[in-house]
Structure formats: structure tokens, C-alpha cells
Amino acid sequence: MGSIQTFPKRLRARTPADGWRMAPLPTGMVNVRTALPEDFAILHALHRQALPSRTALTMKQLEAQRHAFPEGQLVAMQGGRAVGAATSLVLPWERHAFHPRWEEVTADGTFASHDAEGDTLFAVETLVDSSQRGFGVGRALLQARRQLCRKLNLRRIVAAAPLTGYAHIPGVSPEQFATRIVMGDLPDPLLAFHLAQGFQYCGVARDFLPVEGESRGNAALMVWINPAHTPHPPPAREEGAALKCA
Numbered sequence: 001m002g003s004i005q006t007f008p009k010r011l012r013a014r015t016p017a018d019g020w021r022m023a024p025l026p027t028g029m030v031n032v033r034t035a036l037p038e039d040f041a042i043l044h045a046l047h048r049q050a051l052p053s054r055t056a057l058t059m060k061q062l063e064a065q066r067h068a069f070p071e072g073q074l075v076a077m078q079g080g081r082a083v084g085a086a087t088s089l090v091l092p093w094e095r096h097a098f099h100p101r102w103e104e105v106t107a108d109g110t111f112a113s114h115d116a117e118g119d120t121l122f123a124v125e126t127l128v129d130s131s132q133r134g135f136g137v138g139r140a141l142l143q144a145r146r147q148l149c150r151k152l153n154l155r156r157i158v159a160a161a162p163l164t165g166y167a168h169i170p171g172v173s174p175e176q177f178a179t180r181i182v183m184g185d186l187p188d189p190l191l192a193f194h195l196a197q198g199f200q201y202c203g204v205a206r207d208f209l210p211v212e213g214e215s216r217g218n219a220a221l222m223v224w225i226n227p228a229h230t231p232h233p234p235p236a237r238e239e240g241a242a243l244k245c246a
Contacts, residue, residue, distance in 0.1 A: 030140040035066060035073040035085065042082045043075070050127040053213045061109040065089075068111035072121070074144050076137050084128040084137040088145060089113065093120035093158060100160065100205045100221075121149045123159035142197050146224065155229050159199065160208050160219035161190045167214045174204045174218040181220075194222040
């Protein structure tokens with residue numbers, strides 16, 4: 001996939017709903033490209049910095065992810081420096097819809113679960129350098145994912161946003177906590193960010209994450225439906241083929 005020029009620094013959307021539709025401007029661009037082997041050391045360090053409570057991706061995992069689905073592994077560049085990254089794979093979502101778990105969805109981070117015949121682009125991680133948050137890096141990576149989803153004619157993008165802060169609100173279920181965020185009663189930058197980028201909240205995946213932390217392992221399932229998706233026609237029946245009856 002070629003370089004994708006996206007949004008300038010400190011660009012503010014007019015409304016959350018319109019944020020992801022706004023046209024790119026010519027200054028302060030973030031360029032997104034596919035990850036290369038020479039990026040692995042930077043991506044390893046970026047994962048440690050952006051997600052300090054999680055075990056950082058190993059070089060072996062990064063290599064396996066790129067081998068499984070090179071188009072889905074993205075790096076955001078600005079001024080010649082890597083400022084963000086995104087990892088994704090394709091899945092038949094019906095296999096995981098009822099009780100998704102990080103270990104199963106990602107095959108323990110190796111992406112051996114990638115299935116080119118699937119209908120869903122699963123957004124595994126979106127990482128942004130802490131010094132660059134608020135400058136459009138995450139938005140640029142999501143734009144690149146949408147472009148990839150359209151290119152592959154996939155039905156949807158699914159992301160699992162950890163319910164950061166859930167451990168500090170006693171007496172509520174993960175679903176109640178997520179609903180309060182969606183309704184604007186509690187702050188949550190990650191979930192609110194996905195809502196602002198055209199994603200819809202579709203429930204909570206309990207015990208999704210392999211570690212406890214502030215989310216207690218719970219994540220909000222966020223879905224973006226590809227408006228350009230074209231269903232595949234059924235396979236043509238061979239002329240003269242006999243119908244099978246039960």
C-alpha cells in the first residue's frame with residue numbers, strides 16, 4: 001500500500017460525527033505506509049512506551065505478523081520519524097463474535113489466525129508516541145485501515161477498546177461502565193476517539209485482554225461498517241447439475 005497523506009497537527013473536527021469525513025489539509029501531514037523489517041526495533045520500543053502495562057511485542061511476533069498479513073501492519077511517519085503504528089488482521093468474525101479473546105483472535109500475537117477469506121478487518125493495536133498524541137496520528141492510522149478495508153472489500157472493521165478506568169468505578173458492570181462513557185457521563189479518550197471516527201459501540205467483550213490492569217481485562221467492541229462493501233455473489237451452479245434433496 002502506498003503512502004497515505006492525512007491530517008495536520010492540531011486539526012479539530014467540527015463535530016465528533018463529522019471528524020473522520022473532513023478533507024486532509026496540505027500542512028503537517030502524517031504519512032502512513034506498511035511496516036518494513038527495519039522498523040521492528042522502533043515498533044518494539046513504541047509498544048513499550050505506548051502500552052507500559054502490557055508485555056511488549058517481540059521481534060519474533062512482529063516478524064510473524066508481517067509474514068501473515070503485510071498489508072495490515074502500518075507505520076505512521078512524520079518528519080522522517082515513526083510516530084505511530086497499527087496492527088491488523090482479517091478474520092471471519094462469526095468465529096469470535098460471542099466471546100472474543102485476545103489470545104484466540106491474534107493467535108497469541110503471531111496473527112497465524114489471519115484468514116484472507118474472512119469478512120472483517122480486526123484492529124489489534126493502535127499505538128501513538130505519547131509526545132504526538134492529539135496531533136492526528138491515530139486518526140491517520142484509522143484512515144489507512146478504512147482504505148484497506150475498502151480495498152479488500154471487507155464488511156467491517158472491529159476494534160476492542162480497553163475499558164481503562166473500570167477498576168476505579170466500583171459497583172457497576174463493564175456494560176454499565178461502557179454505557180456511561182458512551183452517554184458522556186465518564187471520560188475515556190480511546191472509546192470516545194473511536195466514536196468520533198465513525199465507529200459504533202456494539203457491547204463489551206469480557207476477559208478480552210490477557211492482563212488485568214485498569215480495564216480488568218474488559219474491552220468495548222467498536223465497529224465501523226464499510227459502506228462500499230459489495231457482497232460476493234453465490235457460486236454459479238453448473239448447468240445441468242442435479243439438485244440435492246434432504
